[in-house]
Amino acid sequence: MEKEKKLKGEDAMLDRKLKRVYRLFYVIGLAMFFLSGCSPKEAAVPISAIESEDQLSAAPKSSNQIDGKESLRIVKLKLDNQDFQLELEENETVEELTAQFPLSLELEDLNQNEKYAYLSKALPTAPQRIVQIEKGDVLLFGSDCLVIFYESFETNYTYTRIGKIKEAAALDFLKERKSVWLWLG
Template identity: 35%
Template structure:
């Protein structure tokens, strides 16, 4: 009888230990399929962090960060928008709805930065300068040489430019 009681206590203790460790688990991994099948049966990654930005005849490649704002932005792609001029250093587009953000002051804006101002304003910077404002970073153009010239050459009379954003297929 004593052996049975000890066995039950041991089994109960192990059961509590196992269920306690499962209940405290906070880093669950959720696997999602991030590939899609192409017409030739091959698979390709659909979660590229390389963004193609086309302004007029010039195409730039940007590397996106990995955050909730970027995820929401990528869900809108591909998109072609008219970006308005602001301050002689940036082009902006206001989304009709808010994106999740985590703004901070970068202190300095760099040529080629792509950010969200507030919760719905996409900003592409074509000049570098110090800033007192806070932004949520999306990413940055890898080689921004020629960006200022591209936005100037493609601007209409009001300074607006048509910009196409799309994920680079890999």
């Protein structure tokens, strides 16, 4: 009888330990899910995988000439109810992206320096190592994560350039919002 009580007590203690382990894994899993955002696993290209400088800037940077000055394509971008102008790069990624216009996405905050959203369709990429992210940069992470940066900072990640918001100084309001709606077109 005493042996049975001892075994039941050990089983109960084992059950409590297993429940603690399960809870720990559950919390870790939730934390990984919420912290993932535009994580490097989303087809980030390590610099070592890029064979030459030519690959880094594979997309031609041709632009139109007006009065001897370069002219980039400019499209309207709206963040919540604020209007901006986005100067687009000249590359295959931008061509594919603009084919999806008009585009409406909810952007979520990541690292208190960027807003991002996943596109419904992957885009061709021309990854570049962007050493210095500038406020107002609009970049593609991997092949389907559109990112708008509202802070400047250094990074080791690779991105494909989409464009630059002309009114970058007016992006400070993004610091105070967890998410915003983006309209492009």
